[in-house]
Amino acid sequence: MGINTVLLNILSLAITSCLAVSVTDIQGPAFLSPLHGQNVKDVQEKNTFEPSSGIVTAKGSSGFWIQGSPSPDVRISCGVSVFTSSKSILSKVAIGDLITLSGTVNEFHSDDTVLSVTEIDSPTNITILSHNHTVEPLIVGKRRIPPTAQYSALDHGDFFSVPNNSSQIEVVNATLQPDKYGIDFWESLEGQLITVEDPSVLDFENGFGVRNVAEIWVYGKWPVLNKNSRGGLTITTGSSGLPNANPEVIIIGEPLDGTSNPSVAIGTKLTTVTGVVHYQFGFYYILPLTAPKIVSSISTGPKPTKINPNTRDICTITLGDYNVDNLAPNSSHLPLIATHIAQFLRNPDLVHLQEIQDNNGEANDGTVDATVTLQTLVNAIKKVEGVEYSFIDVNPVNNEDGGASGGNIRQAYIYRPDRIRLAGNSPPGGSLDATKVIFDKQRQLGLTLNPGRIEPNNTAWTNSRKSLAAVWERVGGNGARLFTINVHQTAKTGSSSEQGNLRSPINQDVSHRIAQVQLTADFVKSILKDDPFANVVVAGDFNEFVQTTAVFKPFNSILREIDEVAGIPAVERYTYVFDMNMEQLDHIFISNTMALRPVEVEHVHVNQWAANVNDRASDHDPSVASFKIC
Ligand SMILES: *[C@@H]1O[C@H](CO)[C@@H](O)[C@H](O)[C@H]1NC(C)=O
Ligand SMILES: *[C@@H]1O[C@H](CO)[C@@H](O)[C@H](O)[C@H]1NC(C)=O
Ligand SMILES: *[C@@H]1O[C@H](CO)[C@@H](O)[C@H](O)[C@H]1NC(C)=O
Ligand SMILES: *[C@@H]1O[C@H](CO)[C@@H](O)[C@H](O)[C@H]1NC(C)=O
Ligand SMILES: *[C@@H]1O[C@H](CO)[C@@H](O)[C@H](O)[C@H]1NC(C)=O
Ligand SMILES: *[C@@H]1O[C@H](CO)[C@@H](O)[C@H](O)[C@H]1NC(C)=O
Ligand SMILES: *[C@@H]1O[C@H](CO)[C@@H](O)[C@H](O)[C@H]1NC(C)=O
Numbered sequence: 001m002g003i004n005t006v007l008l009n010i011l012s013l014a015i016t017s018c019l020a021v022s023v024t025d026i027q028g029p030a031f032l033s034p035l036h037g038q039n040v041k042d043v044q045e046k047n048t049f050e051p052s053s054g055i056v057t058a059k060g061s062s063g064f065w066i067q068g069s070p071s072p073d074v075r076i077s078c079g080v081s082v083f084t085s086s087k088s089i090l091s092k093v094a095i096g097d098l099i100t101l102s103g104t105v106n107e108f109h110s111d112d113t114v115l116s117v118t119e120i121d122s123p124t125n126i127t128i129l130s131h132n133h134t135v136e137p138l139i140v141g142k143r144r145i146p147p148t149a150q151y152s153a154l155d156h157g158d159f160f161s162v163p164n165n166s167s168q169i170e171v172v173n174a175t176l177q178p179d180k181y182g183i184d185f186w187e188s189l190e191g192q193l194i195t196v197e198d199p200s201v202l203d204f205e206n207g208f209g210v211r212n213v214a215e216i217w218v219y220g221k222w223p224v225l226n227k228n229s230r231g232g233l234t235i236t237t238g239s240s241g242l243p244n245a246n247p248e249v250i251i252i253g254e255p256l257d258g259t260s261n262p263s264v265a266i267g268t269k270l271t272t273v274t275g276v277v278h279y280q281f282g283f284y285y286i287l288p289l290t291a292p293k294i295v296s297s298i299s300t301g302p303k304p305t306k307i308n309p310n311t312r313d314i315c316t317i318t319l320g321d322y323n324v325d326n327l328a329p330n331s332s333h334l335p336l337i338a339t340h341i342a343q344f345l346r347n348p349d350l351v352h353l354q355e356i357q358d359n360n361g362e363a364n365d366g367t368v369d370a371t372v373t374l375q376t377l378v379n380a381i382k383k384v385e386g387v388e389y390s391f392i393d394v395n396p397v398n399n400e401d402g403g404a405s406g407g408n409i410r411q412a413y414i415y416r417p418d419r420i421r422l423a424g425n426s427p428p429g430g431s432l433d434a435t436k437v438i439f440d441k442q443r444q445l446g447l448t449l450n451p452g453r454i455e456p457n458n459t460a461w462t463n464s465r466k467s468l469a470a471v472w473e474r475v476g477g478n479g480a481r482l483f484t485i486n487v488h489q490t491a492k493t494g495s496s497s498e499q500g501n502l503r504s505p506i507n508q509d510v511s512h513r514i515a516q517v518q519l520t521a522d523f524v525k526s527i528l529k530d531d532p533f534a535n536v537v538v539a540g541d542f543n544e545f546v547q548t549t550a551v552f553k554p555f556n557s558i559l560r561e562i563d564e565v566a567g568i569p570a571v572e573r574y575t576y577v578f579d580m581n582m583e584q585l586d587h588i589f590i591s592n593t594m595a596l597r598p599v600e601v602e603h604v605h606v607n608q609w610a611a612n613v614n615d616r617a618s619d620h621d622p623s624v625a626s627f628k629i630c
Contacts, residue, residue, distance in 0.1 A: 023054070023068035023191075026105050026118060029075035029175045031187060033118045035105040040120070055133045056097045057193040058276045058289060060256045061085070063119070064093055065191055065276045066101075067135050074144065075176040075184075079191030079276060081119040083108070092126060096133050101126045107170075113496045113506070114282040115169060115183075118190060137195040137274045141222030144178075144189070146248035148225040149238065151182045154503035157242045160548040162510055165502040182247020183499055186284035189277045196220035196286055198295075201268040202232050202249060203577050204613035205261060213254045214261040215285075217580045218270065224248055228571040230298065230609060231267035232582040235545050236570045243547035245498060249580040252292065253278065253285035261291050265611055266577065267298040282497030283579075302344065302609045305602045305624045309346045314477040315630040317420065320351035321586055322622035323488070323541040326407060327353075328361030329376040336617035338380035341414075344604045345624045347387040349419045350472065354465070354488040354541045355618075356393065357407040364406025368395040368431075374412055381414075389414040392422070394453055394468060397431045402463045402490065411468045411486040411540060413451065423473040423481050426450040432457065435469050437526045444481060445531050447471050454485070454523045460515035464490040467520045467540075480535065480630035483527055487540030489516045498579065513544050513551045521554035528558060528591065535629040536591040541620065545583045559589035562601045562625050575603050575621040582608065588625050597628040 021040045028034040057079065058065045067079040082103065084090065093099060103123040109116035138144060151159060153174065154167045169183070176184040198221050205214035219233070226233045226246055233246040252261060252273055264270070275288035309318045322345075324337050331337075341351060359372035374391040382388050393412035403409040415421075424446040429435050435452025439445060451470035455461075465488040472482045494508035520538060527534045538559060544551045546561060563573050563584075574582035588601060603623045607616040 023066060023078050023080050024071040024076045026080055026120070027077040027190070029073060030173050031115070031170055031176070032107055032173045033105050036107050037105065039104050040102065054099050055135050056093050056095050056099060057135050058256050058287065059090065059093065059095060060287065064090065065193070066099065067191070067193055074178055075188050077188055077190050077192050079189075079193060081117060081191050081276075081278065082123050083119045083121050084123050089123060089126060093128065094131065097131055098129045098133050099126055100129065109501075112168070113502055114500050115187070115279055117279045135193050137193040138189065139195045139197060141197065141220055144185075145222050146185045147178075147180055147182050148223065148246075148248045149244055150180065151245070151247045151498060152184070152503050153177060153181055157240070159243050159245050159498075159504055160507060160545075161504045162507070162514075162548075162550040164504050164506045164510065165496070167503050168501045169503060170501050183284075185247075186250065186277060186499070190279060190284075192277055193274065194277055194286060195272060195274045196250065196252075197272045199252065199270040199273060199292065200231055201264045201266060201270065202580050203266060205264050214263060215254065216252045216261055216264055216270070217249055218252055219249045222248065226571050228574065228582060230605070232574075232577065232608075233580065234571040234574050235547055235581050235583045237547055245547070246580050247498075250277075251283055251285045253280070253287045255288045255291040257290045259291035262294050263612060264294065265297060265613075266582075266608060269295040271295055283499045297611070298609075301611070302604060302606045304344045305346055305604050307346070307600050307602055307624050307626045309348050311626075313628075314474050315480065315628045316626060317350065317474065317482060317629055318348035318624065318626045319537060319539065319588065320345040320348040320622060320624045321539045321588060322351060323354040323586060323618060323620035324356065325618035325620065326355050326357055326362075326404060326409065327373060327377065328357040328407070329359060329372045330361065333617040334377060335380055338377060339384055340604070340606045340617060340622060342381050342384035342387060344606050345622055347381070347385060347416065348624055350413060350415045350484070351389075352484070352486040352539045353412045353414060354486070355403070355409045356412045357409055362404050362406045364399070366398050368398050368408045370395070370408070370410065370412065374414065378414055387416065390417045391415075392428060392451055392470070394429055394451060395431055396465070400463070401465050409465070409488075411465060411488050413468075413470060413484070413486060415472070417475070419475055420472050421475055422450050423471045424450060429453055437530060439530070444479070445527065445534060446481070455519055458519055460512060460519050464512065464516070467516070467523070469523060474629070478630055482629045483534060483536045485520055485523065485536070485538040487520060487538060487542060489513050489541065489543045491543050507548060510544075510548065510551065513542070517542070517551055518554045521558060524558055524591070533593045534591060535594055537588065537594070537627075539588040541586050543585055545585065546587070555589055559591060560595045562588040562590050562599055562627070565590065565595045566599050566601045568601060573603070574608070575623060576619065577608050586620055586623055588623060590627060594627050594629070599625065599627045601625040
C-alpha cells in the first residue's frame with residue numbers, strides 16, 4: 001500500500017454523511033445535481049449492477065469520466081466527470097476499468113454567467129473491480145437528435161430579446177426539456193460518451209483551449225436548420241418571426257490523448273469523433289479521445305461580384321461597404337484590402353469604409369489625421385486595376401471614439417471622382433460639428449457640412465463612432481442627389497455566452513446600439529421631412545444582426561434593408577462568423593423611394609471563405625450594391 005493510498009483512506013474516514021449512489025442519482029433530471037454539496041460513497045449502480053456500471057470512459061490531465069447504466073429517463077445523463085489532478089489517481093485508473101469511488105458532488109463554475117459542470121470532487125477509495133470493459137458511445141443523431149430552434153425555455157422564443165439577463169438557468173433549475181431546447185439537450189448528455197459522425201465545420205478553429213490547441217465548432221450527422229451554401233449555419237428569422245441562432249451544434253475541444261486538432265475552415269469535413277460531453281468556458285464541448293482528421297476542405301474561393309460597376313446609366317450608383325479591420329498605413333493586410341476593393345468589389349463608385357486608423361496607427365501620441373492611411377490605400381487600389389479614388393473623412397477627437405487606443409478608428413468615404421462627387425458647396429465638418437439638412441443655394445436639399453457628423457456630442461456615441469453623413473451626385477448626371485450615412489456602432493464585445501446561464505444572453509451595449517440607430521433614424525427623418533422621395537442610404541458596421549429587432553426598430557417604415565428588397569435568401573445574408581454562427585453585422589439600408597427601383601446586393605465572402613483564418617484581410621466580409629437614384 002503506497003503512501004498516497006493511506007492518505008486517501010484517512011481522508012475518506014473524515015467523511016461523515018455518506019450515501020451510496022449511482023451516476024444517474026448524481027446527475028438527476030434538472031440542471032443542478034440533487035446531491036450538490038453532499039459526500040457520496042461507493043458510487044455504483046444500486047439496483048442493476050451491470051457490467052457497464054461505473055466504467056472509466058475517458059481520462060484527461062485534470063480528471064476522468066465514468067459512466068453507469070443508462071436511465072430510461074432521457075433527461076438524466078449516465079456519465080459524470082471526476083475531478084482530480086492527482087497523478088497517482090490518474091495513473092491508477094485506466095479506460096475500461098469498472099470502479100467504485102467516494103467523493104463530493106459539486107457543481108463547478110468559474111462565474112455566474114456560465115453554467116456549472118456536475119462533478120465528483122476529491123475522489124477517494126477508488127476500487128477497481130475489473131478491467132477492459134467497453135462502453136458503447138451514444139451516437140448523436142440516431143435516437144437522440146439535437147433541437148434546431150431554441151436554446152432555452154427561459155428565452156421565451158426570443159433569443160435576442162431585450163431586456164437581457166431577465167432570468168438565470170441555474171436559479172430556475174428547471175428539469176430538462178432535451179427535445180425542445182439545445183442547452184437542455186447537451187446538458188442531458190453531460191459527462192456521457194458520445195459519437196459525432198462526419199462533423200462539418202462551422203467556423204475557423206480558435207485557440208482558447210487549455211493547451212492553446214485548436215477548438216472547432218461543428219454539427220454532425222443530424223438535421224440542421226439555416227445551412228448556407230458554404231456549409232455554415234446562419235442566424236435567421238424563423239417563420240414565427242422569432243430568431244434562430246443554431247442551438248444544434250457543439251465544439252470539438254482539446255483531444256484527451258494529447259493529439260492536436262487540425263487547422264480548419266468553414267465547410268471542412270472531419271472524421272467521426274468519439275469523446276465525452278463537457279461544459280467549459282461557457283459552452284458544451286465534446287472532448288475527443290483523439291483528434292479528428294480532415295476528410296475534405298472546400299477548394300473554391302470567393303469570386304468577384306457579378307454586379308457591373310461600369311454602367312453608363314447616369315442614374316445608377318454602385319456602393320461598396322467594408323470594415324477594414326484597424327487599417328494603418330503600414331498594415332500588412334492593406335494590399336489585400338486593396339485587391340478586394342479593386343478585383344472582388346470591382347471598384348464601386350463609392351465605398352463606405354470603417355476602421356481606418358490614423359497616420360501612425362496605434363502609436364498613442366495625439367495624432368488623429370488619417371490622410372496618409374487613406375492615401376496609401378487609394379494608391380494600393382490604383383496599382384491593382386488602375387482606378388483612382390479620392391477620399392474624405394472627419395477626424396475624431398483623440399481617443400474619444402473607442403477601438404484600440406491611439407488608433408482613432410473612423411469611418412471614411414472613398415469615391416471615384418470620374419463618376420461621383422460631393423453635392424453642393426458646403427465644407428466638411430470638424431470632430432465636434434453637427435451637420436444639418438438644408439435647402440442650399442441650388443434650391444436642392446443638401447447638408448450644412450459635407451461630410452459631417454450626426455449630433456457628435458450626443459451621449460449615445462460615447463466611446464464610439466459618430467455616424468457620418470454626406471450628400472453626392474453623379475458626374476454628368478441630371479442633378480439627382482444621394483444622401484449616405486456611414487455607420488460604425490459600438491461592438492458586442494463582452495456579451496455572455498449563447499449557452500450560458502443568463503437568459504436571454506447579455507448583448508453587451510445593446511442599449512447604446514439602440515440609441516445610435518435612433519439618432520441615425522432621426523437624421524434620416526429630417527431628410528425625408530423635406531423630401532419624402534429623397535435617396536438615402538445608411539450603410540456600415542452596425543455590430544448587430546437584424547434579428548435583434550429592438551435595435552433596428554427606429555428604421556421601421558423609413559428604411560428597408562437592401563437584402564430584403566433584392567430577395568437575397570435568408571441563409572446567404574452574412575458578413576461575419578462568430579462562434580457557431582454566420583451572421584450579418586454589416587448592413588445597407590435604403591429609403592422607400594429607392595426600394596421601388598431595381599436594386600442588387602452581394603456579400604462578397606473574401607474573408608469568411610478564406611482557406612485559413614490567417615489568410616483573411618479582415619474579420620468582416622465586404623458587400624457591394626447597385627441602385628438607382630433617378
Ligand atoms: C435542482 O433540481 C433538482 C431536481 O428537481 C433538485 O433535486 C435539486 O435540489 C435542485 N437544486 C437546487 C439548488 O435547487
Ligand atoms: C471503499 O470502497 C469499498 C468498495 O466499494 C467499500 O466497501 C468501502 O466501504 C469503502 N470505504 C470507504 C472508507 O469509503
Ligand atoms: C485487456 O485486454 C487486452 C486484449 O484485448 C489484453 O491484452 C490486456 O492485457 C487486457 N488488460 C487488462 C488490464 O486486463
Ligand atoms: C443588458 O444587460 C446589461 C448587463 O447586465 C445591462 O447593463 C443592460 O441594461 C441590459 N440592456 C437591455 C436593454 O436589456
Ligand atoms: C444578471 O442578473 C442577476 C440577477 O439580477 C444579477 O445578479 C447579475 O449580476 C446579472 N449579471 C450580469 C452579468 O449583469
Ligand atoms: C506600424 O507602425 C506603428 C508605429 O507607427 C508600429 O507600432 C507598428 O508595429 C507598425 N506595424 C507594422 C506591421 O509594421
Ligand atoms: C460639442 O461640444 C463642444 C464642447 O465640448 C462644443 O464646442 C461644440 O460646439 C459642441 N457641438 C455641438 C454640435 O453642439
